[in-house]
Amino acid sequence: MEIIVCAKYALDVAEIKIDPSGKPLLDGVPRRVSDIDKNAMEAAVNIKEKQGGTIKVVCFGPASAKEGLKELLAMGADEAYLVEDPSGGMLDTAATVEALAAAIQKIGSFDLILCGEATTDGYTGQVGPRLAGKLGIPQITYARNLNVEGNSVTAERDLEDAYETVKAPTPVLVSVTREINVPRIPSLMAILKASKKPMTIWKLEDLGLSKEKLEQVSTLQTVDLQGFAVERKRVVIKDKPVEEAVQELVSYLMKEKALGV
Amino acid sequence: MAEEYKGIMAYSEDRDTLFELLSKGRELADQLQTEVSAVLLGEKVEAEAGELASYGADKVYVVESPQLKGLLAEACAEALHAVISQAKPEVFLVGATKRGKELAPRVAEKLGTGCVAECVALEVDAGRRELKMKRVVFGGKVSSTHIIAGKPAIATIPPRIFEKKKADGRTAEAVKVEAEISPPKAEIVEVKPKEMAGIRIEEAPIVICGGRGLKQQEDFKMLEELAEVLGGQVGCTRPIAADRGWFPEWVGLSGKKIQPSLYIAVGVSGAIQHVAGIRSSKIVVSVNKDADAPIFADSDYGIVEDLYKVVPALTEALRKILKK
Numbered sequence: 098m099e100i101i102v103c104a105k106y107a108l109d110v111a112e113i114k115i116d117p118s119g120k121p122l123l124d125g126v127p128r129r130v131s132d133i134d135k136n137a138m139e140a141a142v143n144i145k146e147k148q149g150g151t152i153k154v155v156c157f158g159p160a161s162a163k164e165g166l167k168e169l170l171a172m173g174a175d176e177a178y179l180v181e182d183p184s185g186g187m188l189d190t191a192a193t194v195e196a197l198a199a200a201i202q203k204i205g206s207f208d209l210i211l212c213g214e215a216t217t218d219g220y221t222g223q224v225g226p227r228l229a230g231k232l233g234i235p236q237i238t239y240a241r242n243l244n245v246e247g248n249s250v251t252a253e254r255d256l257e258d259a260y261e262t263v264k265a266p267t268p269v270l271v272s273v274t275r276e277i278n279v280p281r282i283p284s285l286m287a288i289l290k291a292s293k294k295p296m297t298i299w300k301l302e303d304l305g306l307s308k309e310k311l312e313q314v315s316t317l318q319t320v321d322l323q324g325f326a327v328e329r330k331r332v333v334i335k336d337k338p339v340e341e342a343v344q345e346l347v348s349y350l351m352k353e354k355a356l357g358v
Numbered sequence: 359m360a361e362e363y364k365g366i367m368a369y370s371e372d373r374d375t376l377f378e379l380l381s382k383g384r385e386l387a388d389q390l391q392t393e394v395s396a397v398l399l400g401e402k403v404e405a406e407a408g409e410l411a412s413y414g415a416d417k418v419y420v421v422e423s424p425q426l427k428g429l430l431a432e433a434c435a436e437a438l439h440a441v442i443s444q445a446k447p448e449v450f451l452v453g454a455t456k457r458g459k460e461l462a463p464r465v466a467e468k469l470g471t472g473c474v475a476e477c478v479a480l481e482v483d484a485g486r487r488e489l490k491m492k493r494v495v496f497g498g499k500v501s502s503t504h505i506i507a508g509k510p511a512i513a514t515i516p517p518r519i520f521e522k523k524k525a526d527g528r529t530a531e532a533v534k535v536e537a538e539i540s541p542p543k544a545e546i547v548e549v550k551p552k553e554m555a556g557i558r559i560e561e562a563p564i565v566i567c568g569g570r571g572l573k574q575q576e577d578f579k580m581l582e583e584l585a586e587v588l589g590g591q592v593g594c595t596r597p598i599a600a601d602r603g604w605f606p607e608w609v610g611l612s613g614k615k616i617q618p619s620l621y622i623a624v625g626v627s628g629a630i631q632h633v634a635g636i637r638s639s640k641i642v643v644s645v646n647k648d649a650d651a652p653i654f655a656d657s658d659y660g661i662v663e664d665l666y667k668v669v670p671a672l673t674e675a676l677r678k679i680l681k682k
Contacts, residue, residue: 110497111630121500189472190463217631219495220611221475223463226431230464235432235544238460241600251547255600256456257607259551263430265544272460276600316508317472320490323501329642333654335662342661343671346643347679349659355620355641356588356680 098150098245098267100141101207103197103228104169106162107131107218108186115324128158130165133213135172135280136273141211142173143278144245151175153204157196158182163296170291171283177296178204183308189317190223196311197224198231199304208267209250214239214274225272235265238272363448363509366390368415369397369438370453371429373406375517377413379451382480382520384414386449389484395419395445396530399426399437404532411530413522418532419445425539429457432542435464440537442469447510449489451480454514462514471508477515489513498611498634516615518560552606559609564590564620567609567636570597571625571646571665575604580666581624584673587680590620595632610635625665628653645669 109127116122141152154174156162159182166177180196182188201207210229215222222238229236240252241260251264252271283291301307332349334342350356366387368379376396383394395417396410407418421437442450442465452462454476466473478501479492491513492503506512559565566581566588581592593616599608607613611631617638624645626632633656636642644657645668654660661668 108496110499113496113499115499121496191467191470191472194467215612217497220497221463221473222459223466223473223475226460226463227467229431230435230467235430235542236460236464237544238431239456254456257552259549261546261550262548263544264547269544274600275596314470315472317474317504317506319502319504321503322495323503324499325501325637329656330658331655331660332658333649333660333662335649339663339667339671340675342663343668343675346659346661346672347675350620350641350643351679353641353658356676 098144098148098209099207100144100150100152101201101204101210102134102138102141102152102154102169102174103210103212103224104134104138104154104156104165105131105216106156106158106165107216110218115326119324119326121322121324128161128165130168131213131216131218133215133217133273133275135169136275136277137211137213138169138172138174139278139280140243140273142281144209144243145173148245153178155197155200155204156180157193157200159186163298166296167291168283170294170296171288172281174294176294179296179298180304181298181300183301184311188311188315190221190227191317192311192315193224194227194231195314196301196304196306197228199306200299201232203299203304208248209245210268210270212270212272214272222272225270229270232268232270234268234270236270236272237263237265240271240273241276243271243273243277363446365393365395365445365447366449366451367395367397367442367445367447367510368451369399370455371399371457372453372455372517374522375453375455376410377522377524378518378520379453379515380410380413380415381523382515383449383451384523386480386482386489389482390487392448393417395447397421397438397441399429399434401427404534407530407532411528412524412526414525414528415530418530419535420532421535421537423537423539425541428546430542430544430546431457431461431464432544433539434461435468436539437537438465439468441535442510444535448487450510450512452512452514454516458514462512466512469508469510471510471512472506473512473514474504474506475514477513478519480513480515494634497630498637518558559591559593559607559614560616562591562616563618564588564622565593565609565616565618566590566622566624567593567595567626568598568624569595569626572598575602578604580669580673584622584669584676587673587676588620590618595626623653623657624669626653627651628656
């Protein structure tokens with residue numbers, strides 16, 4: 098099975114600070130591989146371990162994404178491809194998909210594309226379905242398990258009110274949830290080996306694209322970003338006997354009129 | 359070219375969500391002095407068109423096809439593409455159920471336009487004929503506002519963001535759209551319904567939420583008792599629902615986003631994705647034996663103590679005060 102994993106080198110949201118005027122400070126925020134994309138990589142490695150095949154990981158992102166790709170190679174990808182984003186992350190999911198699709202077409206054949214249900218920074222969940230649409234292949238989203246048999250893929254989707262098992266022939270795109278597996282932490286040996294695995298870096302021009310072309314595809318504009326200023330009171334009751342702690346809490350809640358009395 | 363796109367269109371496979379989107383769509387359309395339309399997809403759905411009028415639809419586009427059985431994204435995207443190409447709305451609202459969230463971007467890709475996922479507010483600038491869409495990003499820390507230059511502007515909106523408003527005496531014109539829909543390559547093999555809890559947690563004024571600190575499913579009875587005394591509802595974090603399967607749904611960025619007047623987190627560590635779902639709660643209380651749990655930084659009041667001691671004591675204390 099030829100597997101392609103799409104990964105994002107996402108902003109580490111825990112590191113995003115809000116300035117006193119309420120504006121988020123995004124410059125210099127460290128990045129990391131979006132958590133759920135590691136679940137997608139783990140799912141790919143599990144399939145490869147069972148039935149062989151190849152795993153290629155593709156990323157559209159900044160030059161620094163090489164660091165993230167090394168981690169995914171250490172997890173078990175055979176090859177990595179980085180399409181450099183010249184915009185500094187200012188493009189929308191349509192542009193991302195334009196770049197990913199061009200990279201995938203250049204790579205050639207594939208049976209299965211795996212990605213996370215959403216990325217941990219933007220959390221739009223759009224890249225998977227858009228990419229499937231662009232490539233004209235079926236999609237199975239929110240997969241909490243995944244089985245590959247011959248040329249068909251079966252996955253159980255975690256929907257709001259039901260689990261829905263869907264089967265599709267390859268080529269197919271599957272987006273996975275966090276619950277599908279626990280991503281492995283690569284051993285030192287795997288990390289060392291990964292440094293010898295091939296990593297290809299493409300400019301948009303290498304794929305017949307350009308910054309202008311992507312800007313044209315990217316019709317979504319961000320007109321405002323505002324940090325939430327919900328400040329909690331952070332009263333912590335500790336080192337007190339349980340009854341006393343509970344009484345203290347109850348009196349706070351009564352003062353707040355949170356109990357309806 | 360953009361001028362030929364007019365009107366607000368709404369779609370959701372979930373009827374209540376569609377009613378909410380139509381009600382909001384009506385309001386936006388009145389500001390833009392344009393029409394509202396709804397889309398119905400399925401094998402046999404035309405009979406439902408009438409009811410949509412009372413929530414604000416002027417027109418109902420109906421696509422009926424055996425290929426729409428099970429509402430697979432591939433087939434629905436083709437149907438919606440056909441409807442939008444014919445009707446040319448300037449705004450297309452889609453209910454952000456999981457089905458909607460995977461469908462809208464596929465439709466947007468086909469149409470070559472943008473989509474803003476999971477909007478929490480919509481506003482029109484009538485002069486510029488522009489829709490401003492607000493959503494929450496970066497693990498719930500930041501609110502971002504977007505516009506889309508492409509047509510139509512597509513937005514997905516979670517259930518219960520907007521109120522449904524029914525008005526009697528309205529009628530809508532039903533328009534059948536003959537769409538060529540290719541047989542979907544994916545097929546639904548099995549559907550296992552989840553056991554649903556009582557009232558919807560989004561509506562509960564008080565929510566008691568259990569996290570990984572609860573060791574077994576029976577321990578949620580303790581939370582049920584507390585909820586009963588307070589007149590609240592019990593919820594849980596993602597690992598409890600999605601890993602352990604003790605509840606159908608969870609509270610958080612990827613699950614239910616709630617805004618109760620009182621939220622009590624029990625044995626919840628306070629991962630950023632969880633906090634994103636409770637950010638709009640009025641008062642947040644947490645109980646956790648780990649003084650370093652991040653939840654305390656996002657709480658108004660916290661008790662650092664074993665939840666198995668605190669919850670029964672709190673229930674008793676409240677029972678006396680509330681005389682239940």
